[in-house]
Amino acid sequence: MLKDKIAIITGASRGIGRATALAFARADAKVVLASRTEQDLETAANLIRTDGGEALVLPTDVTRAKAVETLVNRTLEAYGQIDILVNNAGTGSFEMVADSDPEVWTQVVASNLKSTYLCSRYVLPPMLARQSGQIINVLSIAAKVAFKASSAYCAAKAGALAFTKVLAEEVRGENIRVTAVSPGSVDTPFWAEMEGHPDLTLMLKPEHVAETILFVATQPAGMVTDEIVVTPPLGIL
Ligand SMILES: NC(=O)c1ccc[n+]([C@@H]2O[C@H](COP(=O)([O-])OP(=O)(O)OC[C@H]3O[C@@H](n4cnc5c(N)ncnc54)[C@H](OP(=O)(O)O)[C@@H]3O)[C@@H](O)[C@H]2O)c1
Structure with a gap:
């Protein structure tokens, strides 16, 4: 389904990003895995290779402009093009505003x-040059719903939703499709730092979100999916 497509997936070392990289590789994409921890990326890449797929590991802190520019340049050196960017990397923090650490807030x-x-900024020039591309942003239900002790995360995801809409408008005429995928709770290491987190067994699995992202990436030409919201069967947990 994604034969000859080159996809950069951020936050690909675990959770939703890793499941997405596996799903894309199974659909014959060549996947570029980007997150900070090289060893975890190598583990994910080995899973993909054992499965018969092709993966390139490029450790990157996606909060740093120079590092992202290097990620894009090295992908272009390796493959000559970038068809899909999945902006999936992200962290959460669980602090009330009054007790919050400004550095943690800013990092989230x-x-x-x-x-x-x-990542969008640096993949766009080569996508615009080819008049082809797709950017899929993994947001969250937190972009729309207020959760106590999650101000940085909710603000960041709401901001990312606004950014996604603006970007979609900017590139609509350029054959570049932009989509927001907004999941409810997903059973990943994301929740490890939250005391008294919701029941992981009731959450979506990372593979559910990966299938949704793959669905978006394989839509036929001539249509754009602006946003998809996926939730666990019981809704917001
Ligand atoms: N789990 C949920 O309930 C849920 C629900 C809705 C949306 N989401 C969103 O889904 C996305 C993936 O979350 P997840 O649940 O799969 O979390 P996760 O298992 O904690 O994975 C997060 C990934 O992001 C990477 N990452 C974090 N900061 C980074 C940075 N500065 N530069 C590069 N990579 C970075 C991590 O790798 P390194 O630490 O090695 O860099 C890791 O690969 C996030 O955007 C999250 O907000 C999650």
Whole structure:
């Protein structure tokens, strides 16, 4: 389904990003795996290779402009083009505003929002030059719903939703499709730092979100999916 497509997936070392990389590789895409921890990326790449897929590991902190520029340049050196960018990297923090650490707050906004801007910023010139491309932003139900002790995360995801809409308008006439995928709770290491988190067994599995992202990536030409919201069967947990 994605034969000869080159896809950069951020936050590909675990959780939703890794499941998406596996799903894309099974659909014959060549996947570029980007997150900060090289060893975890190598583990994910080996899973993909064992499965018969092709993966390139490029450790990247997607909150840093120079690092993102290098990610894009090295992908172009390796494959000559970028067809799909999945902006999936992101972290959460679980602090009430009054008790929050400004550095943690800022980092959560950077990992979810600034990263989405930076990766889009640097993949766009080659996509515009080819008049072809797709950018899929993994947001969250938190872009629309207020959760206590999640101000940085909700603000970042709401900001990323606004950014996604603006970007979609900017490139609508350029054959570049932009989509927001907004999941409810997903059973991933994301929840490890939250005390008293919702029941992981009731959450979506990373593979559910990966299938949704693959669905978006394989839509026929002539249509754009602006946004998809997916939730666990019981809704918001
Ligand atoms: N789990 C949920 O319930 C849920 C629900 C809705 C939306 N989401 C969203 O889905 C996305 C993936 O989350 P997940 O649940 O799969 O979380 P996860 O298992 O914690 O994975 C997060 C990924 O992002 C990477 N990452 C974090 N900061 C980064 C940075 N500065 N630069 C590069 N990579 C970075 C991590 O790798 P390194 O730490 O090695 O860099 C890891 O690969 C996030 O955007 C999250 O907000 C999650």
